[in-house]
Amino acid sequence: MGIISMKISNIGYLIKEGIRGIFLHGFMSFAAVCVTVACLLIVGSFSCLTYNVSLMVEDLNKTNEITVIIDENLPYAEALSVGTDINLVDNVLKATFKSREEALEEFLKEHEGDEAFEGVMAEDLRHRYIVVLEDNSKLEQTVEDIGQIPGVAKISADYELAEGFSTLENVLSIASVAVIVVLLVVSLLIISNTVKLAMYDRRDEIAIMKMVGATNGFIRLPYVVEGFILGMLGAAAAFGLEWLLYDWMLRELDKVDTLNMFNFVPFEQLLIPMVTIFAGAGLFVGVVGSWTSIRKFMDV
Amino acid sequence: MIEFSKVTKSYSVGTRALKGVSMQIEDGEFAFLVGPSGSGKSTIIKLITGELKPTSGTVHVNGYSLERIRKREIPYLRRTVGVVFQDFRLIENKTVYENVAFVMRAIGAREREIRERVPYVLNLVGLDTKSRRHPGELSGGEQQRLAIARALVNNPSTIIADEPTGNLDPARSLEIMSLLTEINNLGTTMLVVTHERDLVERFPRRVITIDDGLVVHDGMDGYYQYENQ
Numbered sequence: 001m002g003i004i005s006m007k008i009s010n011i012g013y014l015i016k017e018g019i020r021g022i023f024l025h026g027f028m029s030f031a032a033v034c035v036t037v038a039c040l041l042i043v044g045s046f047s048c049l050t051y052n053v054s055l056m057v058e059d060l061n062k063t064n065e066i067t068v069i070i071d072e073n074l075p076y077a078e079a080l081s082v083g084t085d086i087n088l089v090d091n092v093l094k095a096t097f098k099s100r101e102e103a104l105e106e107f108l109k110e111h112e113g114d115e116a117f118e119g120v121m122a123e124d125l126r127h128r129y130i131v132v133l134e135d136n137s138k139l140e141q142t143v144e145d146i147g148q149i150p151g152v153a154k155i156s157a158d159y160e161l162a163e164g165f166s167t168l169e170n171v172l173s174i175a176s177v178a179v180i181v182v183l184l185v186v187s188l189l190i191i192s193n194t195v196k197l198a199m200y201d202r203r204d205e206i207a208i209m210k211m212v213g214a215t216n217g218f219i220r221l222p223y224v225v226e227g228f229i230l231g232m233l234g235a236a237a238a239f240g241l242e243w244l245l246y247d248w249m250l251r252e253l254d255k256v257d258t259l260n261m262f263n264f265v266p267f268e269q270l271l272i273p274m275v276t277i278f279a280g281a282g283l284f285v286g287v288v289g290s291w292t293s294i295r296k297f298m299d300v
Numbered sequence: 301m302i303e304f305s306k307v308t309k310s311y312s313v314g315t316r317a318l319k320g321v322s323m324q325i326e327d328g329e330f331a332f333l334v335g336p337s338g339s340g341k342s343t344i345i346k347l348i349t350g351e352l353k354p355t356s357g358t359v360h361v362n363g364y365s366l367e368r369i370r371k372r373e374i375p376y377l378r379r380t381v382g383v384v385f386q387d388f389r390l391i392e393n394k395t396v397y398e399n400v401a402f403v404m405r406a407i408g409a410r411e412r413e414i415r416e417r418v419p420y421v422l423n424l425v426g427l428d429t430k431s432r433r434h435p436g437e438l439s440g441g442e443q444q445r446l447a448i449a450r451a452l453v454n455n456p457s458t459i460i461a462d463e464p465t466g467n468l469d470p471a472r473s474l475e476i477m478s479l480l481t482e483i484n485n486l487g488t489t490m491l492v493v494t495h496e497r498d499l500v501e502r503f504p505r506r507v508i509t510i511d512d513g514l515v516v517h518d519g520m521d522g523y524y525q526y527e528n529q
């Protein structure tokens with residue numbers, strides 16, 4: 001017996017009872033949904049952010065360019081010939097020469113308006129090669145190989161930026177997990193409380209159900225349904241709000257040039273993970289919240 | 301069948317409510333359980349319904365061994381035992397019909413069965429014309445009959461009534477007793493807890509007398525005169 005043999009007529013009863021519970025404490029249910037929405041919004045925002053940052057890190061790891069700086073004591077002609085050696089290294093797709101004048105031009109463009117760099121001269125910079133790799137995963141080995149070539153002074157891969165983002169990603173993931181756990185517990189508690197209230201109202205009914213031999217699972221189900229509906233309402237509302245908020249944030253970011261390095265994907269691209277997160281969180285909060293609240297009333 | 305064998309029950313505070321009760325009630329039997337206040341009658345009922353576990357001894361009820369019953373079996377035991385409480389415990393915001401129907405729903409009955417069975421038991425207890433009323437709109441006797449209908453509706457093999465006539469005038473009490481006798485005649489085992497000497501004398505049945513946690517008399521010979529009455 002029990003839950004598995006639940007008949008169709010009982011499902012109607014469960015849904016009816018679940019909804020009845022919600023309206024019995026309209027205000028409390030409303031408050032529970034609001035808190036759930038607030039919590040899920042924050043949870044969702046953190047998830048969006050983490051997701052975007054991890055995409056950026058992935059992107060950075062994909063740019064398979066490294067810069068090979070040539071020894072400044074090397075004459076121009078010899079510096080040019082180093083390129084032949086670089087091209088011979090395994091995993092090098094293409095090495096492009098960039099003179100110190102070209103490098104300066106680029107540098108100045110990047111730091112336009114920045115007084116600190118105004119006095120920089122071409123002589124302060126060195127000739128370099130922009131090397132494109134075939135396979136980024138062999139980066140370390142390739143960097144080592146190129147380092148052996150005479151005339152190579154220094155190799156700078158985009159390690160730092162990528163590493164910076166990786167660190168950001170790690171910090172974000174840890175913070176996200178913490179925030180998510182805390183907020184899920186908060187909404188779990190509030191839903192649990194709402195359901196408790198509904199059960200408290202019907203404690204006489206529950207006592208009689210127990211007395212006539214209703215199984216705990218059966219007594220629980222309407223309340224679990226109630227919690228489920230509350231959780232899902234909260235999740236749906238939070239999802240819609242998150243979408244609006246995200247789009248608004250993208251528009252705002254677009255207006256600020258310096259933030260262009262942050263490449264946020266459009267929300268549409270996040271639909272599947274976001275729906276999963278919101279639905280999962282709503283389900284978890286609703287079902288677990290009500291399930292745990294009921295225990296206390298079951299020991300009759 | 302209900303069988304108590306050397307049952308003792310101590311509450312956690314140290315009260316020894318039962319001090320070695322042995323008795324046996326056969327299927328289809330009708331028995332009164334009488335005794336002064338605090339003698340252990342309600343404790344016996346709670347042991348039968350699995351609300352309490354015996355401290356020692358064995359309790360067998362309709363095939364279940366209560367001293368070692370598993371928690372998840374208790375609902376199925378309870379489906380074999382209908383209880384009528386002294387304070388009725390009706391749901392005020394449900395109609396007469398719903399008060400009965402909801403206990404059928406509680407054990408997963410189909411709506412079709414419910415629509416057939418509820419009018420039948422309401423008719424049996426004489427409440428068929430009042431099915432749309434709420435408990436507050438019923439007299440004490442009618443409320444008691446509703447409580448009996450509810451205990452009856454899931455067709456338990458045993459019914460236990462705790463002071464079923466406690467709040468009723470003598471005429472209503474007789475009505476209720478006639479109803480319980482009728483239900484017993486349909487084959488249901490009946491255990492009736494009462495204080496009322498009149499009742500026991502008007503319905504000569506087996507009387508189990510309990511005093512201070514012990515069975516002091518058990519027989520068909522009428523009411524036992526216990527002390528401090």
Ligand SMILES: Nc1ncnc2c1ncn2[C@@H]1O[C@H](COP(=O)(O)OP(=O)(O)OP(=O)(O)O)[C@@H](O)[C@H]1O
Nearest residue numbers: 311312313315317336337338339340341342343344
């Ligand atoms: N939950 C409890 N905790 C501690 N002691 C209890 C508890 N329930 C009952 N008792 C004690 O156990 C003894 C038997 O109580 P019980 O309720 O079985 O009596 P009773 O025969 O039903 O009395 P009454 O006719 O007044 O209902 C009494 O001394 C009572 O005080």
Ligand SMILES: [Mg+2]
Nearest residue numbers: 341342343462
């Ligand atoms: Mg009592």
